[in-house]
Amino acid sequence: MVRAEGRATPENKNGNENEYIAEFRDVTFVYNKGVTYETKAVDSVNLKIRRGLITGIIGATGSGKSTLIQMLNGLIKPDSGEVLIDSENILSKDVKLKKIRFKVGLVMQYPEYQLFDETVESDIAFGPRNMGLSEEEIKRRVESGARFAGLDFSLLKKSPFDLSGGQKRRAAIAGVMAMEPELLVLDEPAAGLDPAARREILGKIRDYRKERGTSVVMVSHSMEDMARYCDRIVVMNQGRVCMDDTPPKVFGSSEELFSAGLDVPGITKVAYELQKLGIDIGRDIYTVKYAADMLCEKYGLKASAENF
Amino acid sequence: MSNTNKANEAYEKNEKNEITESKKAGGADIIKAENISFTYDGGGSEEKVEALKNISFSVKEGSFTAILGRNGSGKSTLAKLLCMVLTPDGGRLTVDGVDVTSDETTEEDIYEARKNVGMVFQNPDNQIVATIVEEDVAFGPENLGIEPAVIRRRVDEALDIVGMRKYARHSASRLSGGQKQRVAIAGTIAMRRRCIIFDESTAMLDPIGRREVMDSIVRLNRDEGITVIMITHYMDEASLADRVIVMDGGEIVMDGAPSEIFVRAEELWQCGLDVPQTTELLWRMRKAGLDVPLDAFGERECAEAIEKALEKAAKI
Numbered sequence: 292m293v294r295a296e297g298r299a300t301p302e303n304k305n306g307n308e309n310e311y312i313a314e315f316r317d318v319t320f321v322y323n324k325g326v327t328y329e330t331k332a333v334d335s336v337n338l339k340i341r342r343g344l345i346t347g348i349i350g351a352t353g354s355g356k357s358t359l360i361q362m363l364n365g366l367i368k369p370d371s372g373e374v375l376i377d378s379e380n381i382l383s384k385d386v387k388l389k390k391i392r393f394k395v396g397l398v399m400q401y402p403e404y405q406l407f408d409e410t411v412e413s414d415i416a417f418g419p420r421n422m423g424l425s426e427e428e429i430k431r432r433v434e435s436g437a438r439f440a441g442l443d444f445s446l447l448k449k450s451p452f453d454l455s456g457g458q459k460r461r462a463a464i465a466g467v468m469a470m471e472p473e474l475l476v477l478d479e480p481a482a483g484l485d486p487a488a489r490r491e492i493l494g495k496i497r498d499y500r501k502e503r504g505t506s507v508v509m510v511s512h513s514m515e516d517m518a519r520y521c522d523r524i525v526v527m528n529q530g531r532v533c534m535d536d537t538p539p540k541v542f543g544s545s546e547e548l549f550s551a552g553l554d555v556p557g558i559t560k561v562a563y564e565l566q567k568l569g570i571d572i573g574r575d576i577y578t579v580k581y582a583a584d585m586l587c588e589k590y591g592l593k594a595s596a597e598n599f
Numbered sequence: 600m601s602n603t604n605k606a607n608e609a610y611e612k613n614e615k616n617e618i619t620e621s622k623k624a625g626g627a628d629i630i631k632a633e634n635i636s637f638t639y640d641g642g643g644s645e646e647k648v649e650a651l652k653n654i655s656f657s658v659k660e661g662s663f664t665a666i667l668g669r670n671g672s673g674k675s676t677l678a679k680l681l682c683m684v685l686t687p688d689g690g691r692l693t694v695d696g697v698d699v700t701s702d703e704t705t706e707e708d709i710y711e712a713r714k715n716v717g718m719v720f721q722n723p724d725n726q727i728v729a730t731i732v733e734e735d736v737a738f739g740p741e742n743l744g745i746e747p748a749v750i751r752r753r754v755d756e757a758l759d760i761v762g763m764r765k766y767a768r769h770s771a772s773r774l775s776g777g778q779k780q781r782v783a784i785a786g787t788i789a790m791r792r793r794c795i796i797f798d799e800s801t802a803m804l805d806p807i808g809r810r811e812v813m814d815s816i817v818r819l820n821r822d823e824g825i826t827v828i829m830i831t832h833y834m835d836e837a838s839l840a841d842r843v844i845v846m847d848g849g850e851i852v853m854d855g856a857p858s859e860i861f862v863r864a865e866e867l868w869q870c871g872l873d874v875p876q877t878t879e880l881l882w883r884m885r886k887a888g889l890d891v892p893l894d895a896f897g898e899r900e901c902a903e904a905i906e907k908a909l910e911k912a913a914k915i
Binding site for chain 1: 670875
């Protein structure tokens, strides 16, 4: 059964080894090797990605985060070091990269430019078909992928080039989801989307992880989104990992973030300002609801349960 | 000094005076739209999409307007109409006194009107044309046939405004996203655009890049008197404008100062939008029974508003 093999099930989650879905061991990658502009995009990175969690990677432009995540399915090969998926070095000769790519689904930045097939349906089916699944199973996968991405079934027979930008993005995400990857890697999945669409896609990723235990790695420039949806945050600065912790710990360390060319969410800054005024609700405030709840608790007010 | 040089100098002077004078006069309308609409016909086979429905509004010279709206609300179509890439199907659109929708308007009139409006797009990599920064900024003015000495001065000035002068001789391809966007902005400034439309120009940038670009936008509006129309999905950016227009379903559904718009949090949420995090916190505190205003957008102002309200409620 291909499906069982390609998914993290609770049964095979035993022992320490299985705590991590992916691992970078002393990984270095150099762009423009040997010329004047030689740059270490990724510099001696050691990082473990926890199974079943949403890990956010943040960093300024050029900090190496996109390069790093493209190594997770072997799209970019490091100059030195090892990349492990399920404790298996994906660069070793015995490992078939094709199999790794069924396991690790990568949604690149602006994936709407990667559609190529005649119809949306065949585009989404491309991955599952390569996995050698039955036609029946492919059909089911196409539908579940489309459903996840919020893509109307009536669009499946259309040419991808007749879709709007937002629909193309959904079709591209459907294609990766149809492979039911064990590790889902997304580079700026919500870039260019309006706030409601951002919430929809990020919320779906969170729900999907909850339902299936899929591990997720995602890159974003929005500190607010990362604070809200991630379980772990990895901070990159000039090719190196400088923090790897929970959102409150990371967003509570503003100095480190600023020196990495990043920012804290607006609400965290409000917490700093409150602290200056003698209203101390801590510096590890990273979502608006949490800030409101802390204020209400401290001053005996009744917090509103609503969430947006 | 050659005659052409003198002529150019006089031309420059005139342009500058024009901008300051109209600003002093309290701002004439640089853009005026009356019942404009636009429908994409989908090349015959597709269903027609009515992107804009009878929109009316005007933009004062020297003002800073933010346009918000979910994907597909018609805001990018509006931007294309304002910079005259598309022509409205119906209604009247006047740019700097030229009615671009009138049958009597010639191609040349429209060409002249276009010189007033520049546009900066989303993707920093799609709008740099030259290899060296200053050559890229000079590209526009060169194509307008302006004297080299004047171009030199304009390029330097423009790079100063966006804080990129020290990168003048750098390779454009090696700049960060934020720096590339500032070079693109400098290019439109060097062409003496009186109105610049930004179509989600910070969407692809990291936090520092966003801040750099927003600083440049604010500066060129405040110090140079250039009219700014900014389409964005970021509410904190929109709160820097002096006017916010909210679009939904091809229509203008809200239009007012940020302090008037962001307090209508529920309506904005219904339009698929957000409010700044500061407003959301104040909104939640108000729901919890604390008497706070909703229009303290700055982080400090927000904290102070909460402190004041807590004091008043005798909680501290």
